[in-house]
Amino acid sequence: MNGLPLNEEREYLPLSRLSQAEYCLRRAALLMNEQLWQENIDTAKGRMEHSRVHDHRIERRGNSLKLYDYEVVSEELGISGKCDCIEAEAWESGCMIPAANFPVRLYPVEYKHVTVREESSYCLQLCAQAMALVEMYHAHISEGALFFISSHRRLPVVLDDSLRRQVRQRAADLRMIRNTFSIPPAEYSPKCKKCSLKEVCMPKAKRSAADYCKRLIREATGEDEI
Ligand code: SF4
DSSP: TTTOOOOSSOOOOEEEHHHHHOOOHHHHHHHHSOOOOOOOOOHHHHHHHHTSSSSEEEEETTEEEEEEEEEEEETTTEEEEEHHHEEEEEEEEEEOOTSSSSSEEEEEEEEEEEOOOHEEEEEEHHHHHHHHHHHHHOOOOEEEEEETTTTTTTEEEEEHHHHHHHHHHHHHHHHHHHTTOOOOOOOOOOOGGGOHHHHOOOHHHHHHHHHHHHHHHHHHHHHOOO
C-alpha cells in the first residue's frame, strides 16, 4: 500500500464498491456481503481492457509522472482501493508524494470501457479517489477525468462539494450494510437490464412473488385491496 500505515484493526471497505452502491445498493450488498459475482459481456470487456492499466508502474517524462494502479486509502471514508492512473505535474504550490522529489499537482484519471457518458457512479468513484489523495498528501484536487478506453476520449469531471457529500453518503450506506450484513430488497428499474447480477437477484421475480402472495390473500379474503 505505497508504504502507508494502515490501521490493522479496521476493516477498510473496497473503494470500487462505492460506485456499485451508487448504481444499486442491493448490488453492492450482494457483491460485498454475499461475495456474488456474475460475469456478463460488459464486465468481461471491462476486465480485459482494464488489464493494461492494472499494471502497477510509474512512467516519468521530465517533470511529469503517471502513476498507474496506485493504492489509496481514506480514514475518513473507511475505504481503500486503487486509482487507475494519477497524473502528477510539477507545481510550486503542489503537494509532496513519495514518487517525486518536487511538489506536484495531482489529477486522478479513471478508465472506463463503455461509451462516453458521465454516469454519477463513475464520477463518485473518481471523487472518492481524489478525497483519499487529498487526505494522504494534503493535496488540492478540484478536477479529475474519466478516460474511455475504446474511443480514447477523456471527460473532465469537476470534483465539488456536492459530489464529495454524495461520496460521504454512499460510504455511510456501504458501512451500514456491512455492519448489519443486510441485503436491501430488490427494486426493479431500467438499470437491472444491464446488471450482471440480475440472474441471481431476480428483481422481477421478487416483485412477482409479492404480487402472487397478495393475489392469494385477496382471493382468500375476498378483499379488493390489501
Ligand atoms: S438486478 Fe436490479 S435490483 Fe438487482 S442488483 Fe442489479 S440493479 Fe440492483
